[in-house]
Amino acid sequence: MSPALPPPHPPAAPGVRAEVVVDLAAVRHNVRLLRAAAGSAALMTVVKADAYGHGLLAVAAAAREAGAAWLGVATVEEALALRAAGDDGPLLCWLAAPGQDYDGAVAAGVDVTAYTPAEVREVAAAARRTGVPARLQLKVDTGLSRGGATLPEWDALVAAAREARGAGEVVVTGTWSHLAAADEPDHPATGSQQGVFAAALSRARVLGLAPGLRHLANSAGTLLHPDTRLDLVRCGVATYGRHPAPEVAGPDTGPDTGPGAGLVPVMTVQGRLALTKRIRAGASVSYGHTWTAERDTTVGLVPLGYADGVPRHASSPGAGGHPAEVWVAGRRRPVVGRVCMDQLVVDLGGEELPAGTPYELFGTGHDGAPTALDWARAAGTIDYEVLTRVGGAAGADGRLARRWVDTGWDRTSREDDA
């Protein structure tokens, strides 16, 4: 597959303050790319957190269409939202607090994950109530020290699962773990986690439990560590066209070579400037007057702020001295002064542009325009957080509009390849 590029999005329509545009053709393109990268492993597309801010149901449907065998979410509630929308394919969730109601998930054939014997018993109780054996996966803590059972705790978890299986209450469909540092190619944690995982698998077999699907890899594992792919890979961020290891991938406008080449960013955040104006040398901008114009200039008011998920840490001068930038009239324009709750200001460098001029906060990086990674770097964070915050502000109760577009460009480029 050649690294197809999507056609540029049309700018926001007049009157649109701000919108999140989600390119479903890019989702399908990335899912196909990841299926190919996964080799013989099956692909799970991770759609937790409202598909990293891109919209759970729309992304899930696009991922299934492009051949994602599995979907993955964090919570039972996210899984049930998918079932309610008619998705009846393989689906895993992995995070709950004691007292979680598992009945709906068990009845709907959702795979649930247990970290502890107590969780196995809760799931088994749900199976007794619903009259359906629960699909259960077990999580090993191989060194992330987050969810899952450590090796000393593992035998008890396996024993609880075996007992519930013996009672016909559960079917163990998988055994899995999560990598801590797969985005750093030489980090020793990846190899050591693989070793612990192998030990847990053989211990389960010794104790009489077949592990089911074995899975370990996130996006970074899938792209950078082929021997972590096992039976199934769980790809989140790469689905959304963001490289899980940008420091490895090189310059950010979509790596052109190496693992992950050809991923296309899915989310574009754009709108229309609320206002433009001239300011004089010596005028200071935004709260606290942290930026002062050195010469006469023009500025543009971007009607988006931290209530819309834009990180306030991206206020000038930005983390590490790199200002965040906004694409206006074919150029990057630096944010000046503090990002406010509803708005931020960019320096237009003296250019006279009318109010209502289109802007793009971030998107595909076309023509050198800023990406979510540029915003993340300016704010001292990662692009995962930028997407999830801004996209999340566009969720059901958010005030930001979110629009899904499907121009089908992925299909055209595939035909061209054929």
Ligand SMILES: *Cc1c(COP(=O)(O)O)cnc(C)c1O
């Ligand atoms: C979020 C998550 C993933 C996806 O990670 P990416 O780095 O976005 O690919 C995979 N597995 C688990 C358990 C997760 O929580």
